[in-house]
Amino acid sequence: MALSAGTRRTVACVLVGLGAALLVAALMIPTYTVSKVAKTPLDLEITTISENQPGEESLVLDSRSLTTGDGPAVVDTDVPLISQRFVTVEEPSDADEMTLQAGQTLRRTDVQGDTGLLTAAIDRVTISRTTGEPVEADPNGSIAVTVDREGSVMEPVQHTGLGYRFPIGTEKKTYPYFDINARKSFDANFIEETEINNTKVYRFQNIVPVTSTWDVVQSPANRLTLPASKWGVTDVEPDAPVTMTRYYTNVRDLWVEPQTGTVIKGGESIHLYYARSGDKPEVTALKSHIVFDDATVESQISIAKDNTDKLALFGRTVPIVLGILGVLALLAGLFLGLRGGGGTPAHATPRGGRTTPAPAAASGATAASDWNADEAPTTQFPRGDYDGPTEQIDINKRP
Structure with missing residues (x-):
């Protein structure tokens, strides 16, 4: 059914x-x-x-050998290691900021029970949900490496630089990266663009220089005084007390999915050692190269893909669909509007092609003013072709 001109204009x-x-x-x-x-x-x-990488050096100091026996400290070789980290979102968190809590452990798997635990820490930091940078509040985080009867002892620590995520839209540049052992941030330098399981990633490398852990946290384990024989030191008397400090250094590699800032893969070459001087390692406490296992890499890729799909939906797919529909609606509206302009004339011409004559105007204003409503003259109109002549029918006529 054809639309009227008014309806077409409305549509x-x-x-x-x-x-x-x-x-x-x-x-x-x-x-x-x-x-x-x-x-x-x-x-x-x-x-x-x-996990530590097969075929690479993996050394761990047997801490019991420091206090038992007469011989020097024992450093175990080819030790299987596993590091676990569990990151969750805690309060305070809102539309712009979030608080991350990461519980981390490193243990040797060839020893049962708590004796296999080498390090443990809890790290909390409040970051921007967009940039991944810590907020400006002081303090913006805390770290716990010890426990008491009430649980973990959290110490306020001001965080600087990235930690567990890179910014949304990671760039090929240098970022500051926070190390919880040194409690400082060091540059994470862009190395290359590559792929992991068909996922584009940026590789960054973060080098933590030799750091005295005693200067970071004055824990008893970070500075020990033992007989020279226990340290294996031979330039002094065997029973002479020798004090050594524990030093830490690390080379960290991070493979980041750039759109979401998700760390797809991570690896650390950790070296903890005791020495009288930081530039001369003497007794190794821990030395190993640990890297995300395959299951973790696949899980991180899945997380990144979910987020990139969401970004693509709102950043590309939805705008394209809405743009196409908008153009089609505009074209349809313009077509109907222009087509609806040719309507039927306001006054149709009567059948027969002759127009109805207008009444004759009065000769003057005075005459018009003298008329009453009941005395208005009757105007005679000539009969047009609107109707045929009236025909009289004789009803008494018989066929």
């Missing part, structure tokens, strides 16, 4: 308005909505597992 206006609204939405979503979506989710839960 055309609606379509033009709808098309304009869709085009505006297509332009606004990438700039406004994506900025809301491009944030680290508040339901984040990440478990990473790292």
Whole structure:
């Protein structure tokens, strides 16, 4: 059924308005909505597992040998190690900031029970959900490496630099990266762009220089005084007390998915040792190269893909669809509007092609003013072709 001119004009206006609204939405979503979506989710839960690399050096000091026996300290070789880290979101967290808590352990798997635990720490930091940088509050985090009867002892620690995530839209540049053992940030330098399981990643390397752990935390384990014989020192008397400090250094490699800032793979070459001078290692406490296992890498890729799909949906797919629909609606509205302009004339010409003559105007204003409503003259109109002549029918006529 054909639409009337008025209906066509109404539909055309609606379509033009709808098309304009869709085009505006297509332009606004990438700039406004994506900025809301491009944030680290508040339901984040990440478990990473790292293992020492087969065929590479893996040394661990047997701590019992420091206090028992007469011989020097024993350093075990080819020790199987596993590092676990569990990251969750805690309060305070809101639309712009989030507090991450990471529990980390490193243990040797060839020893049962707590004796296999080498290090343990809990790290908390409040970061920006977009940049991954710690907030400016002081303190913005805390670290626990000891426990008492009430649980972990959290010490306020001001964090600087990135920690567990890189920014949304990671760039090929140097970023500061925080090390919880040194409690300082050091440069994470961009090394290369590569792929892991068909996922594009940026590789960064973070080098932690030799650091005295005693200067960081004055824990008894970070500075020990033992007989020279126990340290294996031969340049003094065997029973002479020798004090050594524990030093720490690390070379950390990080493979980051750039769109989401997700760390797909991580590896650390850790070296802890006792020495009288930091530049001359004497007794190794820990030396190993640990890397994310395959299951962790696949899990991190899955997390990154979920987030990139969400960014692609709002940043590309939805705007394109809305833009196409907006253009189609505009074209349809313009077509109907222009086509609806050719309507039927306001006064149709009567059948027969002759127009109805207008009444003759009065000869003057005075005459018009003298008429009363009941005395208005009757105007005679000539009979047109509107109707045929009246025919009289004789009802008494017989056939």
